[in-house]
Amino acid sequence: MIVAEKKPIEEIIDYVKDFQKLLIAGCNECVTVCEAGGKKEVGILASALRMYFMNEGKKVEIDEVTLERQCDHEYLEEIRDRIDQYDAVLSLACGVGVQFMAEKYFSTPVFPGVNTCFMGAAEERGVWSERCQGCGQCILGKTAGICPISRCAKRLLNGPCGGSTKGKCEINKDLDCAWQLIIDRLKELDRFDEYEQIMPIKDWSTERAGGPRKVVREDVRL
Template sequence: MIVADKKPIEEIIEEIKNHEKILILGCNECVTVCEAGGKKEVGVMASALRMYFLNQGQEVKIDEKTLERQCDHEYLEEIRDVMDQYDAVVSLACGVGVQFMAEKYHTTPIYPGVNTCFLGVTEERGVWTERCQACGECILARTGGICPVSRCAKRLLNGPCGGATKGKCEINKELDCAWQLIIDRLKALGKMDDYEKITPIKDWSTERAGGPRKVVREDVQQ
């Protein structure tokens, strides 16, 4: 999922202080799971903002709504009828949702309510870690299902750098060396032969280096 973290309320207040009718818009997908932008977080933020503005003597209308997703046309269309009631929206979706909202509702300012962090997993409640950088050319088949692009600080593709100590990365003692994990896993799978194979130079044009990306699937297009 896409992992996001809450933005400080002070930052959001600073962005919206000159508006009078504001919609706090949550998303039911990834940001709900990582407890940054779901229905509950929308409720907490809206309640805090209502109290703040009332206490400041500012008359500000703050409403709450949470959509199924903010990255699909059909869900964003659900609020078309009410959008004219607001002069700003704080979107608690990831950066994708914020931008899609902004594209769809061209004349209403859309402010981000969370910091979008990475593609990752829930290790335990309250702890999320990165697993994928969406490089566009998956090499997990050759690396025992552990990604050196997202989990090695140097993104090395042919074995460890030599800086690791006791299986931990040299940039952070708490961070596992991705290549240590890969070697351990290849051993467990009995596939250490794969480790000896040289990975050719990766085509980074499918990653962000090639500019904004696009996937077109004619087979599913209408």
């Protein structure tokens, strides 16, 4: 999932302090699961902002909505008939949702309510860590299902480097060395001989370095 963190309320107040009617829009997908921008967080933020503005003596009307997704036309369309009532939208979706909202409702200011962090997994309740950088050419089949692009600080294709000590990375003692994990798992899978094969230079043009990316699937287009 896409992992996000709530923005500090002070920052959000600074964005929306000059508007009279606000819509706070949550998203039912990734940000709900990582407890940053779902229905619950929308309710808390709306309540906090209502109290803040009332305490400041400002009359600000705040409505709440949580869409199934903010990265799909069909769900964003659900608010088309009432979007003009609002001076601004505060979207608690990831950066994708905020942008899609801004593209769709061109004349309505849209502000982000969360900081989008990475694509990751929930290690345990309240702990999320990065697992994928969307490099566009998955090599997990060669690395025992452990991604050195997202989990090695140097993104090494032939690791580990000299900074790997007792299975940990030199940048952080709490961070597992991805290449140590790869070696351990290759051994477990009885495929350690594959470790000896030198991985060729990766084509980074499919990664973000190659510019903004797009996937076009003619087979599923209407």
